[in-house]
Amino acid sequence: MPEKDGRFEAIIEKIRAKNFKLTPQRMAIARVLSDGGRHPTVEEIHEELRDRFPTMSLATVYRNVLLMKSLGEVMEIGFADGSNRYDGMRPHPHPHAICIACREILDPELSGLEDMSEEVARETGFEIVSHRVDFFGICPKCRAKK
Amino acid sequence: MPEKDGRFEAIIEKIRAKNFKLTPQRMAIARVLSDGGRHPTVEEIHEELRDRFPTMSLATVYRNVLLMKSLGEVMEIGFADGSNRYDGMRPHPHPHAICIACREILDPELSGLEDMSEEVARETGFEIVSHRVDFFGICPKCRAKK
């Protein structure tokens, strides 16, 4: 499981610092979430850990994702259809490219977001504190299938 | 109720063209949705029409918002917390500025979105077909209250 940047260690350290207990389930969930490039759902995390933790409840996954979110170590990407996905690799707001066919989610490096944020502030008088930027389309793999 | 651009007429015409019936409830809902600048929830629409239609069911509002959405005449802005808001003034994807204090939603005119879309396409290989761009912050009114 190739987590980069020591994200797993950062999450565990935050949990320890706040005096939460380090259960095997909790660590396994943190490991899946810190796996770069993926944006799994709670169901997918639960499914993925089924082999190692056959009795782990879905509620435990929900609870721990919620905990890590509240610690600022996991970012939630919620959609209108109710499906939520999680990114423990980059826990701060960043743009996404989302395939509407296979639901793959990428983290594109994007310039100009800061400028756009300032433009919104200038025009509306808002003090901008966060953003949510998604681009929907068809990924190369799905395009080839047509 | 100051709808601009004849949005109300456009919605009604689309409904007529598809041979759906023009009920008083349906027309009233269309009128609220075509009211520019607002982004009401289903509950707010229901509440707003309570005086004129005391017996109108919440389900009727849901149904008609869904209908107009499927006709491409109303855009849904869904949030992770489950709250959905609707824009019948601009039924195509466009950026929003959202106050995290009072939940007011504005439609800022924003340049550079098209360029950003192309940048994502170039970097990811995706064929971009849509987007969702929200900027969250504190509006001038709420800022003054501090």
Added chain:
DNA sequence: CTGCTAATTGATAATCGTTATCAATAACGG
């Protein structure tokens, strides 16, 4: 290593926004 205590877990019930169901009503073409 052992035992204590509070946090966590697993199982399940409750919640809440939305959608489906269905009998009664009403739009609209003839």
Added chain:
DNA sequence: CCGTTATTGATAACGATTATCAATTAGCAG
């Protein structure tokens, strides 16, 4: 005005998430 059929209002069902609670276990003191 009539008949057909969509629509409405009332309410049940739904599904993802959250709350509840007894049983378990991590972390720690002895």
